[in-house]
Amino acid sequence: xxxxxxxxxxxxxxxxxxxxxxxxxxxxxxxxxxxxxxxxxxxxxxxxxxxxxxxxxxxxxxxxxxxxxxxxxxxxxxxxxxxxxxxxxxxxxxxxxxxxxxxxxxxxxxxxxxxxxxxxxxxxxxxxxxxxxxxxxxxxxxxxxxxxxxxxxxxxxxxxxxxxxxxxxxxxxxxxxxxxxxxxxxxxxxxxxxxxxxxxxxxxxxxxxxxxxxxxxxxxxxxxxxxxxxxxxxxxxxxxxxxxxxxxxxxxxxxxxxxxxxxxxxxxxxxxxxxxxxxxxxxxxxxxxxxxxxxxxxxxxxxxxxxxxxxxxxxxxxxxxxxxxxxxxxxxxxxxxxxxxxxxxxxxxxxxxxxxxxxxxxxxxxxxxxxxxxxxxxxxxxxxxxxxxxxxxxxxxxxxxxxxxxxxxxxxxxxxxxxxxxxxxxxxxxxxxxxxxxxxxxxxxxxxxxxxxxxxxxxxxxxxxxxxxxxxxxxxxxxxxxxxxxxxxxxxxxxxxx
Numbered sequence: 001x002x003x004x005x006x007x008x009x010x011x012x013x014x015x016x017x018x019x020x021x022x023x024x025x026x027x028x029x030x031x032x033x034x035x036x037x038x039x040x041x042x043x044x045x046x047x048x049x050x051x052x053x054x055x056x057x058x059x060x061x062x063x064x065x066x067x068x069x070x071x072x073x074x075x076x077x078x079x080x081x082x083x084x085x086x087x088x089x090x091x092x093x094x095x096x097x098x099x100x101x102x103x104x105x106x107x108x109x110x111x112x113x114x115x116x117x118x119x120x121x122x123x124x125x126x127x128x129x130x131x132x133x134x135x136x137x138x139x140x141x142x143x144x145x146x147x148x149x150x151x152x153x154x155x156x157x158x159x160x161x162x163x164x165x166x167x168x169x170x171x172x173x174x175x176x177x178x179x180x181x182x183x184x185x186x187x188x189x190x191x192x193x194x195x196x197x198x199x200x201x202x203x204x205x206x207x208x209x210x211x212x213x214x215x216x217x218x219x220x221x222x223x224x225x226x227x228x229x230x231x232x233x234x235x236x237x238x239x240x241x242x243x244x245x246x247x248x249x250x251x252x253x254x255x256x257x258x259x260x261x262x263x264x265x266x267x268x269x270x271x272x273x274x275x276x277x278x279x280x281x282x283x284x285x286x287x288x289x290x291x292x293x294x295x296x297x298x299x300x301x302x303x304x305x306x307x308x309x310x311x312x313x314x315x316x317x318x319x320x321x322x323x324x325x326x327x328x329x330x331x332x333x334x335x336x337x338x339x340x341x342x343x344x345x346x347x348x349x350x351x352x353x354x355x356x357x358x359x360x361x362x363x364x365x366x367x368x369x370x371x372x373x374x375x376x377x378x379x380x381x382x383x384x385x386x387x388x389x390x391x392x393x394x395x396x397x398x399x400x401x402x403x404x405x406x407x408x409x410x411x412x413x414x415x416x417x418x419x420x421x422x423x424x425x426x427x428x429x430x431x432x433x434x435x436x437x438x439x440x441x442x443x444x445x446x447x448x449x450x451x452x453x454x455x456x457x458x459x460x461x462x463x464x465x466x467x468x469x470x471x472x473x474x475x476x477x478x479x480x481x482x483x484x485x486x487x488x489x490x491x492x493x494x495x496x497x498x
Contacts, residue, residue, distance in 0.1 A: 003036040004179055006203055007186045009049035010196030013042065021176055021205075026092035026323040027313035029361030035179050038204040043171070043211035046200040050142040050169035051217060053197030058139045058167040062116040065165055069113045071192035072161070076106055083184060087153055088314030090178035092322040092363070093276045095314045105157035107446030108464045112161035118469050119166065131481045137473035139167030140219040140243065144212045146173045146233065148225045149325050150279045150385075152181035158450070159222045160185070162468035164198060171200045171218065173208050177325055213237045220472065222463065223247065224281070226383070227409070227455050234458035245459035245471055249383040250411030250452065253286045253392075254440060255400045255426070257417040258294045264438075265416040266301040272414075272440035273389040274309060274321050274367050281456075282412045282434070282441050285384060286373070287391045288400045295393040299348060299371055306349040306367040306389070313359060323363045324386060330363040333386030337368055340379035340390070345370040351387060375403060383409070397422060405431045410453030414440050433457070 003020045005012035020034040057065070076083065084098035091098075121136035145159040156172055163170045174182035182201050189199050202208055212218060213236045220243040223233045227248030237244035254272065256265045272284035287302075289295035312319035324330040334352045341347050351366030365387055373380050373390040380390060394400040404413055414436035415426045423437045433452035436442030444450050444465065451462025461471040 001034050003034040004183065004203065005036055006038055006042050006046070007183060007201040008042065008046045009052075009200065010190070013045065015041070023090060023177070023179065024326065025089060025362075026325055027359055027362045029327065029363060032089070033180070035176055035203055037176070037208070038202045038211075039207035040211040040215075042202045042204070043208060043215055046171045046202050047142055047215055047217040049197040049200055050171060053195055054141060054169045057164075057169060057195060057198050058141075060167070062119050062165070062167075065167065066113050066115050068189075068192050068194050069109055069115075069161055069165060072189060072194075073106060073109050073113065075188050075191045076102065076109065079188065083153055083181070083188075085314075086181050086184050087178070088322070090180055091149065091152060091325060093279075093314065094319045094322050095317070097276050097322075098314070101151055101154040104443070104446075105154040108158050109161045111446040111465065112165040115165035118466070119473075127479070130484075131479060133477065133479045135475060135477040137166070137469065138476055139473060141168060142171065142218050143168045143220040143222070143472060144171040144173065144218050146209055146212065146221065146223045146225070147175060147182075149175035149177040150276065150281070152178045153185060155224050156182060156185055158224075158464045159468075160189075160199060162464060163222075163472045164194070166469060166472040168219075168472055169198050169200075171202060171212065173202050173204060173212060176203060176205055179203050209233070210236070213242070214240055216240075218242065220244065221246075222471070224463070230458050231455075243471065245457070245461050245463060247281070247451065247457050247463060248455060249409060250281045250283075250456055251286060251380070251383055251407055251409045252282060252284050252412040252414075253288050253400075253404045253407075254284045254414040254416065255394075255397075255404075256287060256289045256294060256298055257397065257415065257419060257422060258291050259418045260294075260416040261418070262294075262297055262301055266298060266305060268414075268416065268438075268440035269302060269389060270305050270309075274306070274387045277321050277324050277365070278387040279325065279385055280441075282443050283385075284414065284440055285388065285390060286380065287389060288394050288403060289391065290394050290397055290400055292393065295391065299369070299391055302369055302389070302391075303348055306369045309367040311354065311356065311364065311366060313356075313362075321367065321387060324365055325363065327363050329386070330365050333365060333384055333388065336379055336382065336384050336386075337370070337388060340370055340373065340377055343377045343379075344372065344374070345377060345379060345390070346372045375406075381408075401426065401429055405429075408455045411456035412436070412442055412452065414438075414442060433462075
């Protein structure tokens with residue numbers, strides 16, 4: 001079986017006797033490909049290819065770089081079903097869910113098409129006697145992205161278009177669990193006219209990550225993944241003198257006030273909790289109904305919905321949820337459910353042991369609903385990243401707010417209510433980076449920026465949107481005085497606007 005290759009300098013790249021690992025179809029459990037694993041050798045080759053392309057690409061007028069991104073947008077629209085099928089084949093999410101991933105990626109591509117405006121500098125005439133000042137943002141050079149398995153197309157496309165639009169060259173290290181989407185992204189950029197070497201793909205595990213973090217030719221690293229790895233990437237990358245943004249894990253709460261439309265809230269929790277099998281950093285994993293009556297009614301409405309989840313492979317047009325990414329991850333999620341049960345949670349709907357006829361080898365789990373969860377339980381403290389919704393009952397609105405603010409994660413949250421005062425207070429007081437009001441998954445649109453608070457992010461900048469322009473560029477300010485304005489004699493005082 002020919003391994004999936006790295007793509008360096010516009011060409012497939014696989015060393016003889018390279019280590020390979022299997023890639024699986026999560027719906028069947030069958031090995032579908034072998035992946036070539038890279039380390040420092042491949043990273044070094046990718047850096048050299050990027051450096052060779054950097055001068056021409058960085059000096060290209062922003063409008064010409066935007067032409068490539070406009071072409072990419074057209075290519076992606078024409079091939080969105082191909083992209084979605086590639087995602088589903090290795091990740092397992094439903095086709096419609098994968099199409100949604102493509103749509104959100106396209107938002108960032110479209111924002112990046114406006115790079116001529118986004119890179120406009122500032123100019124001030126006569127800031128002091130005969131002195132003018134201007135500022136501009138210049139590219140960093142060669143930058144890299146390390147991306148997770150759960151959005152194998154969207155997250156790379158949160159990074160690459162903005163980095164390239166700003167004039168950088170890019171090295172992508174995707175997840176080894178679903179790598180084909182990264183190679184397809186490279187193919188799409190090539191079809192859009194991107195010069196060779198501007199984008200490179202290096203596959204691998206920790207050895208490749210460490211090589212990226214340590215390489216002196218890489219100026220910045222963007223990462224999305226779990227919090228322990230985000231913290232590691234941030235610390236090691238910064239120690240090597242790099243600019244780093246590292247987005248980590250989450251435990252997203254949805255507060256349901258007594259005045260909320262509970263049918264609307266229950267439907268929202270189903271999509272936010274079980275879409276993509278809960279393998280989303282913005283998934284709602286904790287429902288916080290305020291008051292016992294609200295909680296009882298909510299659980300009553302959720303129970304039949306969770307029980308009737310339509311689970312199936314991406315080829316099933318009626319499927320609402322697919323399998324988990326690997327057998328090991330499926331087993332980890334099951335173990336966490338068991339631990340929650342042992343610690344006192346009530347398993348209202350149990351997804352453990354789920355099997356799908358004809359796909360018995362797949363990495364399946366049914367939707368799980370836990371009630372009576374408390375803040376000291378493992379299922380509450382840890383990110384599960386699976387189709388598990390926990391109900392943690394709050395006695396008051398203030399208790400619900402305090403619960404969220406006390407948690408180590410601060411990625412996303414939501415409140416469902418008809419009370420404008422409560423919603424306004426919630427958005428002000430809550431210590432979370434992305435907030436929804438009657439919106440269960442408040443992922444910002446492409447022209448805003450994505451980023452959490454607390455241990456959900458390490459670094460000063462959010463991802464994509466205006467924040468990305470600042471992350472992928474550095475500021476240069478020029479003060480200019482021309483000979484006709486220079487006064488005779490030396491000046492020994494600090495310059496001022498006097």
